[in-house]
Amino acid sequence: MGKSTAAARLPRSKGTDMATVYEPKDCARKVRHLVLPGQNRRIVEEFMTILEMREEFDSHGVPIPNKIVMYGPPGTGKTLTAFHIAASLGLPLVLVRLDALIHSHLGETGSNIRRIFDYARSVPCVLFLDEFDAVARTRESGDEVKEMARAVNTLLQCLDEFGDGSVFVAATNLETELDAAIWRRFDTRMTYRMPDEGERCNYIRLLIGEFACSEDAEASAAERLCGCSFADIEQILLKAKRKAIIERAALSREHVELAYREYAPEPAERKPPRPAEAPQPVELI
Ligand SMILES: Nc1ncnc2c1ncn2[C@@H]1O[C@H](COP(=O)(O)OP(=O)(O)O)[C@@H](O)[C@H]1O
Ligand SMILES: [Mg+2]
Incomplete structure (x- = not known):
């Protein structure tokens, strides 16, 4: 139709x-x-x-x-x-x-x-x-x-x-x-629930894809982003990739660490039960 x-x-x-x-x-x-x-x-x-x-x-x-x-x-x-x-x-x-x-x-x-x-x-x-x-x-x-x-x-x-x-x-x-x-x-x-370790690793691998990265970047991201939702992981890795691109460098543990700190996801247990913001727009790209 x-x-x-x-x-x-x-x-x-x-x-x-x-x-x-x-x-x-x-x-x-x-x-x-x-x-x-x-x-x-x-x-x-x-x-x-x-x-x-x-x-x-x-x-x-x-x-x-x-x-x-x-x-x-x-x-x-x-x-x-x-x-x-x-x-x-x-x-x-x-x-x-x-x-x-x-x-x-x-x-x-x-x-x-x-x-x-x-x-x-x-x-x-x-x-x-x-x-x-x-x-x-x-x-x-x-x-x-x-x-x-x-x-x-x-x-x-x-x-x-x-x-x-x-x-x-x-x-x-x-x-x-x-x-x-x-x-x-x-x-x-x-x-639905937060990703477990295996799902987190899979997702990080998918998101990094063909992007050049240092040897420990993937594993350290999987560890650092423990407790994050898929949406948080996606946003943090995007930030990290931007940093790598600016430096014309491979994605590294440090990029992920910096991006994580800038993004500062709230720990899941402290999240309010219902977000105060308006109904979620479709943020899918
Ligand atoms: N299970 C998942 N697999 C892959 N990406 C996900 C997943 N969950 C969330 N995302 C990423 O986070 C974004 C927001 O997720 P969304 O489906 O809107 O979450 P929810 O509706 O549960 O709040 C998605 O567009 C996608 O980029
Ligand atoms: Mg939704």
Whole structure:
């Protein structure tokens, strides 16, 4: 389907499109270096296999899964996985803009949720709702309780009526605050965590690629960047590469050390549960 058809019918709110549409080839370009831990890789692969066997599943009367929830700390690959799924399915990724979705006027948020789900039902796509907890918080907590309760109820209905022409993917940093009824609506759940040693080494190797580096650069980076998220590792190595380029030198332990100190990632345990900044833009390049 052409971009224009998909984009033309996107619902709008507050004077802007309620979502950004990425064509499958744009999605593929963003996920060249995805490191998926074993369990999540298996979940994604099985998910793809099932969608390819749609007719067999229909003939057995077994519904296909198409609602995925991902939870875990920031910078561990949730958004990237959504792009990967869209690219693999050859479907556009419809990335919902939370700022446009959530509205201060009573009832508007619910009606926006309905409109974006209607859109996703009419156009085969991967509908991606990041920072899902902003909409799906437990109905008992927080301010504006009534308004959010209504939005959650609308979301429940939309999930039930979603059909199977599109895939819904939701991501959150806060597993515990999700409404239990919402939680049950998902047929596929994936947990994300900080990279372990093997994943960190793999990722660093991927990022360094063909870049000239001294003998100990890779190993020292793997040690120094222990505790960092994938996103932190990526940013620190980019900084380190820039330093090496400026000096016209091979990437060294010192470049990584300096870059690490300048970047100064917060230790994971001291990170606030929910970042204060606005909904994450797609920082994938
Ligand atoms: N598992 C991963 N494999 C490869 N790169 C990753 C991974 N996780 C994060 N990154 C890098 O960090 C960036 C931000 O990751 P993102 O998927 O947005 O994290 P999250 O959605 O979990 O906060 C990605 O664009 C990518 O460059
Ligand atoms: Mg994200």
